[in-house]
Amino acid sequence: MAQMSLNVISSPHVHGGDSIPKVMKTVIYALMPATALSVVMFGWPALLVILLTTLSCMVTEWVFMKIRNRASTLDDYSAALTGLLLALTLPPHTPWWVCVVGGVFAIAVGKQIYGGLGNNMFNPALIARVFLLISFPVELTTWPIPVDIFGPASYGLYDSFAIIFSGDYGSLSMDAITGATPLGQYRMETGLGKTVQDALYGLYNFDHAQVAGGLVGGSIGETSAALLGLGGIWMIRKKLITWHIPVSMILGCIVPAGLFWLANSTVYPDPIFHLVTGGLVLGAFFMATDMVTSPVTFKGQLIFGFLCGLLTWIIRTWGGYPEGVSFAVVIMNTAVPLIDQYTRPTIYGAVKKTEQ
């Protein structure tokens, strides 16, 4: 009996065609509009930061796979995505060594020591950002004012290298080119006893639409809530993520914010302020939805998302940092296995069984 040269595998024999590289690439594409706008807003330094974190993530991944004697996993694009996401959480003028340390930390400590893709407990980009924020608070909270890349005041390519690699701003003074983020402004000024209105509108000239469009200081990826939201909605339409986490996370933040604002609008800013500033939209669509570190059940995703949002609002309102998205998501990451265990879906025929 002659054996055929046919390959023999277990059913099913057809496949839908989804793959991890496709998934990761789709997320990267979804981030592209907001990333491009950031580069336009902050100039070449922002692009350098993005390239630095992405490259250091990819190199770290490659080195780890070599050490672990495995085939390279660079082709699944997960390391590149982690690098991009990390860059989006950093200030546009982050020094090169902070970028590299962050990239290495994200992959090495955030992912590979757990066993690589699929096994990590924390969102690698966010755990790296939290690490950087605690270790290098000054570098992580220096917020340059947006300078249009095509405008007259923009940094040339040479200046940009100087800023990122040697912190050399030439004749420019730091005070002139940096400012507070809206969230930072709100916390700092209200901490001094001012009302929200004075803190934001009086000194900062805060405008919701302007902030939503991205024309304000902040992390590279925090700038445009509108474009991030569009990218997120596109991912939902592509069936890459479901609406559960983004919607519940945003509600988890703006519902309590709204209630407190209604109660006392001089102390608590309005919910739209919370929505368009900081990393809430980036976190809701791109960070909390990280598949590996979020629940798999719909019920669990709603709980997880809502608590992420609630924690974000609590940290923003009473915490030690002006922005709380990364802390909130990283804290909730630890609860994912528990949430998954207690939100098991009701299986076919199970209801009847308990009745019997």
Place this chain on the structure above:
Amino acid sequence: MGIASKIRRLFHGGVHPPEYKDLSENCGIEAMPMPERLFVPLHQHIGAPCDPCVSVGDKVLKGQVIGKPAGFVSSPVHAPTSGTIVDIKEHTVGHPSGLTMLCAIIDTDGADTWLDTLKGIDDPMNAEPSSLRDQIRNAGIVGLGGATFPTFIKLSPPKGKVAELLLINGVECEPYLTCDARLMEEQTERVIDGIHLTLHALQTKKCIIGIENNKPRAIEAMQKAVADEPNITVQALPVMYPQGGEKQLIEAVTKKQVPSGGLPVDVGVIVHNVATIAAISDAIRDGKPLINRLVTVSGLGINRPANVDALFGTPVQSLIDHCGGLKQETKRVVMGGPMMGVTLHYMEAPVTKGTSGLLAMTAKEAHEEQERPCIRCGSCLQACPVSLMPTEMAWFSRTEQFDMAKDYNLYDCIECGSCAYVCPSNIPLVHYFRFAKLSIGAAEREARQAEISKKRTKIKDARVVKEQEARAAKKAAMKAKMAAKRKASASATKKPAATDSTAAGDDKAAKAARAAKAAQAAKAARAKKAAASGDAGGDDDKAAKAARAAKAAKAARAAKAAKAARAAKAAKAATEQSE
């Protein structure tokens, strides 16, 4: 996935793979030339394999029983044509692990002579339902949708359960397959007659025929045929795999869910495949046993797709040759549908009762990607028609934590493959689940075997203890007797000066012997009682207790015996000294 999302879902989850029905949906049913040799497996159904009831060299006639059912859940196998049995031996079949099976190998004589004793039932609609069931049982009819469960069992609902609805499965949700659709189009009368007979056998009035609406011609044909029968309706269903799964079809049509671990009849429904129903008609009208079926030969790798009426035992190679052979780019040959079928190792594997399709798949259809780690995207949870958590089940199966896998409802998995179909990491999830189920099954069999041998050992141990006790008691009695004798002779000859010490020594010896005897007797009685209760009750705990008691008794006995021996020795020494 884009298409699937727009379609109304009648059950949770499901997927919509490319249908490829157009390859063969316009190919009329065709017979094929008689193969020279048939390899008829003696186990073509779920349940116990058949015992061969013919010998090598026997001439057999078409329809003659060649394998007798061995047990209740079993089904006879008949000779598909007339010829000579040239061998009965293990032969390759379409098995997921490439295992062989006992097959009757028949050299066909070309005459195709029927056994003349086969008879149908006259006026079946007025016959006893049980006689219809017996006829169906003897005809070797099993579910032809692919599960191959003996049909007569499904026609005999357990006591207290009533079948209110006969649900005919014409869904054919597996891509490629078109033989059920062609059957409904071309042989509508046969199917309708089968429905009437089955309704009578079940003593049920209502019937719904479920057909997915990618088979408009079949729907039309069936609707026309039942136009003036109000109790039989045709229900067109949106296309969604695995709607042809028994439980999914029940949910789609009746909105009811079969309880986990229960039977469809628990919700008053009995489901039969259209091809099974047609076979029922043949068996009851003409007495024709199940010896052939429709097979869809399709796939981009076959030269001439077709719907072939093939005899069981026909080698796959003959079928492929009949359909113009394989194209060069064929990568995989699958028996059954692409979602649940098995890949073939050898082209000599025969067509059996469960063979609904034969697919020659090219790289284009059966693309392969490397397996990557699970990223917990949750696609499988959304695709699972049973609402399981394949993520956790796969983890626990792969790490061999089978109890946990069971806790995550492993046994509710219908192995439809929807999870693996959507998995972006290309994880062979169904394979893991089958592995877990088989491992649990093997472990349970082993545990049962161990339990049986443990019981046997216990009984033997108890018996041995009893015998030893009897012997020990006898020995002790003898010893005591001897000691007494010796004492008597010693006291007769002993000097007065030594009297005190000797008397003391003798007294001691006798006392020790008596005490030992009494203790032994008591222990033995207790042990016996315990052992007896263990034997009689057959209770594990009791038996274990008895065994422990026996062991303790044995140890105590050994200690006592040693003590007694020591005492006796001392007494003896004293006696000798005194002498």
